[in-house]
Amino acid sequence: MLRRRRPTALAAAIGLGFTLAGSGIAAARTATPGPGSSPAAAAVAWQACPQYSDETLGFLGIRPDDQARFRELWARTECGTVSVPLDHRQPGGERISVALTRLKAKDRANRLGVLAMNPGGPGAGGYLMPITTIVDNQAAARLNDKYDLIGFDPRGVGYSTSHSCPGDPGGGAGEAGTGPLTRAEFAARYAGTAADNAACSASNARFLARLTTADAARDLDLVRKALREPVMNFVGVSWGTQLGAVYRSMFPARTGRMWLDSVVSPRAHDLAYRFGFTAGIVERNFGLFAQWLADRNSTYGLGGTAQEVAAEVLAMRRRADADPWRFTDIATPLDGLLVAFLASAVDLEYEQAAQVLHDLRTAVDGGPAPASVKQVAGGLGEGPPPPPEGAPEPFNATAQLAYLCNEDTSTRALEPLWDEYRDHLRDHPVTGAWTVQRPMCAGWTLPPQRFELGRGGSPVLSGHVNEYLTPYPWTGQMRERIGGTVFTVKDFAHGSVLYAPDCTSHLVAYFETGEPGGLSCEGLKPRSGKTGALAFGR
Structure with missing residues (x-):
């Protein structure tokens, strides 16, 4: 099932991997020097793994029936950090740390190496991803037969060195009235976003x-070096494909074997x-939904x-934009935005x-x-529930904003963005x-670093025929740029290869044999009879 809570714009979802349901939990960790003095000294500082309560596992989406399995795998997991330069151009300068986990291969005699895993984002943590x-x-358990599975939080996220700006980074200046924004409302949101981003x-x-x-790629190579591995095998989803x-x-x-699922465009x-292309796919896909509804007109x-x-x-x-629905048990009027959702x-x-449209x-x-x-x-207007004490940070909104806007x-000017909005x-x-699109990078003061x-090489690039977050045509664009083999997934889902068993079997075969x-x-x-789990929020 998919749970979709509306970000302040699709802009927030565009960069996100399959962790769309993850909460943006603030973590006030700032960059601090780590041990070591140069990349040559790269080594893993192994340490005891954090322990999680049943409440925390539930918060992380682990169902009660699966918690024993989680704990069984977690007991086999090793946890550590690797010290990396804050600025790789200055390897002897300030250092930060990248947190990782290792789930060692079960078949040590036929071990094929390490397989790093990234769930996307940017801003999503991958520390627990192997588990x-x-x-x-x-x-997916077969991946662990012959590979050490490596989870890691990229710099800026989770247990790695990170920083969180106060408030809602990239979110703008609150809500306007119902219906499309006026020029004044758009300008106010632009100004609010720009001020927040500048700060x-x-x-x-x-x-x-x-x-x-x-920088994250250089960190990953230092993780490889610290693990004393000649090559890094890799599976990444969404931003993880970038x-x-x-x-x-x-x-x-x-680079060893690599599978990239829900591939971003080389023009990311x-x-x-990105936003314009994605929006076009959503409107196109509505035509498929409209036909589905027409086939069920009697219902x-x-x-x-x-x-x-x-x-x-x-x-x-x-009609909803002109005269929004007002219900006694929902605090906010519901306008055309709900219908578009x-x-x-x-x-x-x-x-x-x-059913909602019908009702x-x-x-x-x-x-x-x-x-x-x-x-x-x-739940309109409600924020995510507070995390239990000791819960890891699954997503860092500041990191997402920085990764996207830095590249x-x-x-980022007001008038062109207003024209884009109306178009x-x-x-x-x-x-x-x-x-x-919302002007999410307005006011960001750091220069772009494309x-x-x-x-x-020859990575496998899997695209999903009807998904919109990373549309299928981007898979071909990326193949034209970097090479590789296109693998087609016949669904609407984002990053489902690791979660749809018929697809996972191909991924496992590829990492075992080099052929999918x-x-x-x-x-x-x-x-039949199973619905999604939509959640609308502004």
């Missing part, structure tokens, strides 16, 4: 400037391109053809989104919300209110 991947999908980027500029994909592509471009002779440094009553459904949903969005549903969410058409304004609406929007080469709503009339890619045993899999599919 959670196996717990969530037993088919954030100045709060620890020396550290934040070094949150780049290239990290993998940059690593193999910088260190081709030290251009956020205007949902939204139209007998895809065209009729599209017209009805668009009319609902416009529902229209952006993926196939695993169709049943739930369709909204007959909802009584000024009364209690229909049960389906309350389930999706009842963004698109415009976006015009070009994507049904879903555009949900996917519209990552570089080169050809060589085919070039496609079905991926995650909806099952």
Whole structure:
């Protein structure tokens, strides 16, 4: 099931890996010197692993039935840190630490090396990824037969040296009224974002400037060196594919087998391109949802053809912008943004989104919300629950902002962004209110440092036919830039290769033999009677 809580814009989700449901939990760790004095001294400082309560495991998404399995794997896990230069151009200067875990291969006699794992982001932690991947999908356990699985928190995240700006980095200046933004409202949000970002980027500029994909790739190579391994094998998802592509471009002779799932574009440094392309895919995919609804017109009553459904949903969005729903048990009026959110549903969410759309058409304004609406929007305005004491940081919003804005080469000026906003709503009339770009890097004072890619090697690049966070065409773009083999996943999901058993079998085969045993899999599919778990928030 997918749980989607609306970020302040799709901008926040664009960079995120499959940890979209993760909470942005602040951690006030600042860059501090670590042990060692040069890359030549790279070594792992092994230490006792943190221990987690049942409450913490639940917070991390580990179901009660899976907690014994988690603890069994965690008992086999080693934890440590590697000291790396804050600025790799000054290897003898200030140092920070990168936290890692190692789940040693079970078949030591036939061990094939180390396999580092990254879940995406940027800003997502991978410290627990070897364990959670196996717990969530037993088919992935075979990876641990012959590989030491390496989890790690990239610099800026989790147990690694990090820094968190106060407030909501990149979030803007609160909420405006209902419906599309006026020019004045847009300018106010732009000014609020710019002020917040200027303060954030100045709060620890020396550290934040070094949150780049290239720096993270150099850290990963020092992890390889500290583990005394000749090559680094790697599996990465979403932003993890960018990290993998940059690593193999910088260190081709030290790169072993590599699988990149839900591949970002080689133009990922251009956020205007990324947001615009993604928004186009969401609007296109609404056509698939509209046909699904048309085929079930007797149930949902939204139209007998895809065209009729599209017209009805668009009319609902416009009516809601002009006259939002107001329910006694939901604090905030619900305007066309909710309709756009529902229209952006993926196939695993169709049943739930369709029921909400159906119920909204007959909802009584000024009364209690229909049960389906309350389930999706009842928590509107609520923040994530506070983490239990001792919980690891699964996501760092400051790190995400820094990684994205430090590499963004698109415009940050008010007028071009206002033009993009209006063009976006015009070009994507049904879903555009949900996917519209916000000026997330406005005011960021640190200069762009564009990552570089080169050809060589042969990674497997898996793309998902109907997903929107990292659209399928980007897989081909990345292959053209760096080489490799395209593997097609026939689903709407983001990063599902490690979680859909039929796909995982190909990934395991590749890391065992160097061949995936085919070039496609079905991926995650909806099952009869099983809905998604949508959650709408502003």
